[in-house]
Amino acid sequence: MSEPIVVARDLERRYEIRQGLLRPPAELRALSGVSFALSPGRTLAVVGESGCGKSTLARLVTMIEPPSAGELRIRGQAATPDRWRALRDIVQIVFQDPYGSLNPRQRVGTILQEPLKINRPRMSAAEREALAREKLALVGLRPEHYDRFPHMFSGGQRQRISIARALMLDPAVLVLDEPISALDVSIQSQILNLLIDLQERLGLAYLFISHDLSVVRHFADDVMVMYLGRAVETGPAREVFAAPRHPYTKALISATPRAQPNSGRKRIKLTGELPSPLDVIPGCPFAPRCWRADDECRATRPPLKGEGRAFACHHPEEGAVE
Amino acid sequence: MSLLDIRNLTVEFATAAGPFRAVEGVDVTLEKGEVLAIVGESGSGKSVSMLAIMGLLPWTATVTADRMAFEGRDLRELSPAQRRKIIGKDMAMIFQEPMSSLNPCFTVGFQIKEALRQHTDLDRKARHARAVELFEQVGIPAPERRLKAYPHQMSGGMNQRVMIAMAIACNPKLLIADEPTTALDVTIQAQILDLLLDLRRRNGMALALITHDMGVVAETAERVSVHYAGQKVEEQPVEGLFARPFHPYTGALLAALPERATSRRLPTIPGVVPGQFDRPAGCLFAPRCRHASDICRARRPEPLGPEMGRARCHTPLTADGNGVMQPQRMVTT
Known part of the structure; x- marks a missing residue:
C-alpha cells in the first residue's frame, strides 16, 4: 500500500460556549483524540449519529478550522494555518445539500x-x-x-x-459529507458509481462521511465509528461489519433496516439519547445506553486499543451480528 | 368495508404554465389495522395523494376521484367544519419536516394540548396528564419539563417525536406518516418505527407509511404500493414485492440497493423522473425502461390483475428458473 496522504493524530476540537454574562463559559468537546491515516485510492468512511463529531472532523481535514490539539499532516507536511493556503489544493469537499451549495x-x-x-x-x-x-x-x-x-x-x-x-x-483527497443522502434512491446509485469511477481513474482518497450503513458497507474500504466525538471502533469495513466488537457498532448495524421482509431478526433497542457533549462523563461515553455496562465502564474510559482493527470497550462483543 | 377506499384519484395543479397532473388515477385501499407503505421518488405524487385525502391541498389543486370514502363516509361531500372534526382525530398525519411544521411561537405543550382541546372533552388537568402520557409514550425524557419548551429549544429528533405525539393524541384510526424517520438517526428511527407498530397493535390503528427507504418498507409494511410520476405502478404484499417485482421500475429500484449489489458498481436507472413538460404519451417509465418497446412508447398501460401486482406495464418482468428477470409480452384488455 502506498504512503498515506492524510495522517491525523489525536485531533481534538473544543468550542467555548457562553452561557450568559456572569456564568463562566462552558467547554464543548466536539472531537477528541481522533487518529486515522488515509491512502490514495482508498475510502475511509466515518459513521455515527448526529452530534458524534463527523462534520467537525470534515471541517478540520478540509482546513476550514484548526484543531485545538493534535496534528494533521497532509503529504507529510504539518497542516498548520500558515500552510493552509498551499495545502487546500490537495483536499477538497463535496457538501450534502446540492441545492444549498451552488450559487x-x-x-x-x-x-x-x-x-x-x-x-x-x-x-x-x-x-x-x-x-x-x-x-x-x-x-x-x-x-x-x-x-x-x-x-x-x-x-x-x-x-x-x-x-x-x-x-x-x-485534489488528491475528497471529503464527501453525506454526498448522496439528499438524493433519490435511483439517483444515489448513479452518483456512487461516478465516485467509484473517479476514484479508479484519478486515484483519489475519499473521506466518506455518512450515516447510511448499507451504503458504507458497499462503498468503503475502512470504517471509523464515532460516538460523542471519539472513535469507538476502527478497521477494515468488511471485518467491522462482519463482526463488530464495540456494542455501539453492533447496535448501529442492528438498527439499520434491511430490504428483506420477515427476516425475523431482532433489533437491538437502544434507550436514551446521546448525552450532551457539554457534560464530561468520567467513564465510557456509551455506558449510559449500553447493555453490557458495569461499574468499570462508568468509572474509567476504555482507550482505543489495537492496530488496524481497534475498539474502545472494556467488554467487547464476540461473534457476528444476527 | 375498508377503512379507507379511494378510487381513481387525480390531482391537478393550476400552474402559470398550464395544468400539471401530480397524481393520476391512483387507487388506495386500507383496512383497519393494516400497514401500507407507499414508496416512490420525489415527484411521484405520494405525498400529494395523501394530502388530497386529508383535504390539505391549496386552492390551486383540483382533486377528482370516483370514490373517496373514509369509514364509509364520502370525504368529498363533507363541509369544512365536518371535515375538521375527522382530520386530526380519526385521521391524522405526521409531516416530514418537524422544524417547519410546528409553530415556533408556541410551546410544544400548548400545541399538543390544542389538539386535545379541539377533539376531546377532557378538562385542563386531564389534557395535561394526557400530554405527559403521550410524551412518555413517544420516548421524550422529562416530559413535564419538555412541555414548556419551544420547538427551537429541542433537536430535530425530539421535535419529530412531538409531531408523532400530536398525531396520535386522539387515538386516530388512520395515521398517515410522511417520511416520519428520514431526518432521524438510525437508532432513533428504530425506536419510532417500533412505537408506531406498537400503537397499531394496541389501538388497531391503520398506518400509511410514505417513505423512500426500502429497508424501512421491508421491516414495517404488510403491503407496498410503488408510485412513479403520479401513478401507482405496482402493488403487492411486502414479501412478494421484494421476492418478485413485476414492474421494471420496482425491479430497478430493488436492484439499485447497495445491499443487493453483486459487483462494486451498482445497477442504475438512467435518466430522471419526467417533469411537467416532458410527460411521455405512453408509459411514464418508458424513457428509462430497458424493456420498453414501441407499444410502451405509444400507449399508456392499464393496471394488470392482482396476480401480476397490478403493474401498469406492457412488458412485466417474469422470473425464469435462474431468477433472472425477463420481459414477456402481455396482452392487456
Missing part, C-alpha cells in the same frame, strides 16, 4: 472557474474555461450544460456539478 445566480461555468480564479490567479480565462469544460465532461455532464444555471438541473446533476467543482484544483 443560484452563477452559471455552471462560473461556479467551476471560481476555485481557479482564487487559487490560480495567473491562469488565463481561456485556460480556465478549457479546464472547467474538461471537468464537466469528467463527471458525465454535457457541454451545453456549461452555460446553464443550477436551478435547471435535477438533484443528481447538481451533485455532479459539486463534484466537478471539487475536482477543479486536481
